[in-house]
Amino acid sequence: MERKAITPGELIIEGEDYLPGEGTEKRGKEIYALKFGLVEEMNKLVRIIPISGTYQPRRGNVVIGKVENINFNGWIIDIGAPENGFLSLMEVPRYVNKDALEEVMEIGDMVVAKIWNMNKRGIDLSIKSRGFGKIDEGMIIKINPNKVPRVIGKEGSMVSLIKDETGCNITVGQNGIIWIQGETIEKELLAKEAINFITENCFVSGLTEEVKEWFEKKK
Amino acid sequence: MTTIKRPDGRKFDELRKIEAKVGIIPNADGSAMFSFGDTIAIAAVYGPKKMHPQHMQDPEKGTLRCTYNMLSFSVTERARPGQNRRSQEIGKITEWALSPMVLIDKYPNNVVDVHINIIQANASTRCAGINAAAMALAHAGIPMKGLVSSVSIGKLDKQLVVDLCKKEEDWEEGEGATDIPITFTNDGKITHMQLDGKITQKQLKEAIVLGKKACEEIYEIQKKALKDAVEDEEK
């Protein structure tokens, strides 16, 4: 099926063996859209790829957030979702004294974390693995979270391209927050510009080639 | 029955020129503009997000909250800025017009805020607002069963007309003007209806039929505006 734009309430396709995926609903034999976005069908599973809207957190997501508050046993992290994330002091790689939470991270600090659990009470974060933790230096930019897959690319190919061309470390949060750290501010800004180029040309096919050309022109 | 001549020369069932566009407020999660002729409405959606004040949170499902505001210079005699009873009422009926289609049960303690502003008024402002709000909600990625479309049906003396303008709202000849703003879902159900004036049950039924047809036209325009936004990105 062609990837076409669809609005809520529109009929996508009819057929008993089609399955209603994300953002769709089956009514009888028909599959209807419940969200605005692009329709995608793969192996009979029909879903909507959202192109707009706030971040919807999922277990396993890598997110970048800001410490909003500290309570007696952890940090409350704003990850741009309707619920805040909570980082318990037990989910930090080293021992943290209950009275020393601020020494590890203060209000206003940015942190890379993983959503390891989600339930009614909220979103649980962890920074136990390598590559996670407080961000000391660099630049934070914000993009539409729906465009994150494009910025990362198939198996990370797009973000690797930007890293190679700019020499920057880039961590892309699924919540649309991106951390860039490079040797110079110019290199960081180049990476930022490249990311903006990608988000503005999201639907172009052969985008990786376009981005390579874009970098060539910048040299 | 003598056919009344509409001040702007339209046929009785003709809508004014409609313009619709989404994505006009970069900071908003979703936004849209909708106009009937000289009536222009802008809607911006923020959410789902945590509901403040906390005491208004619903632990069982999400809340839809709509505000309606007329800019002071949108009307010929300056409107005092700020909320008044009319704008509060319209905010509420807008919520009711949209709620049946908005699926936010899965967002307990959250709110989806819809802010409608009327930039220029030439009657049918609440209808323009509802149309803009529906598009903005979809644009914000809010799950919805479908869209809603709104129009005002009028009766000028004894003649039914579609999409009242201000001159028609102020009609004084004969039985004067009756104003019936009405909102339909894209599958033909009524989520909002009001009436000011005087009309027989028979004519009211006719008015509803006219309203449904007009709303079907409006729905096509709303859909196109949303889809055009995707194409704009594809260029």
Added chain:
Amino acid sequence: MNSTQTTPKITEERIKKYLSQGKRFDGRTPEDFREITIETGISKNAEGSARVKIGKTDVLVGVKMDVSTPYADSSNKGNISVGAELLPTSSPRVEGGPPKFTSIEIARVVDRGIRESKFIDLEKLCIKEGEKVWNVYIDIYSLNDDGNVLDAAGIGAIAALKTAKMPKYDEEKGKVLFGEWTNEKVPLSKNMPISITFYKIGENIIVDPTLEEEDIIETRVTLGITKEGISSMQKGEKESLTVEELNKILDLSESVFNEVFKKIEKHIK
């Protein structure tokens, strides 16, 4: 309160470091304004109206007029009243979280700029001394906030005033005919004030910050600048300014005024 919205500390450090090299993230110099577009006549029921975009900041201003008895201490002058509203459409911060300044301050700063420059000829707004004068209402609304709503508001007020037409007035009945206009413009002087706000970040003075920059400003000074000099001034926010910094602002004010004037004059002939 949604704090991922305000500029993170690490980005703040980058902004300051870059500024100390005289550079900004979007390639501007500290004294550059973003692209300014002005559309006038955007609301037909207004006597005059304008939509000003500076970068992504989007502000609407409208002028409405009516007639009433004058104030006792200015019986031969019309009146100006400026109002402003940071609409909730313009930013997720408008309801929850701290706004950077209030609507009241925007209104007062713009009011001061227009009033002190005597841009509106208040005496010409007198219909009958002691009995009837025109009131000019300027209402400002922000549609999208990406920084520097203050200056967009000031520019919008000027554009709306410059293109505003007087409503028809029925002398006999002593009433304004709302919705009908003459071809007469609102009586304005040549002394047009452009509002320019100078912001301090660290050791640097910049103009026209983006939202990201505006989040980290320490203090700001708004000048109402005309071709003849400065007619109004307002300092806002908590931190202090050194005399040198204020002098630097005054030194910059003329060249920035000329830049901005060039950018907007084609829109407000």
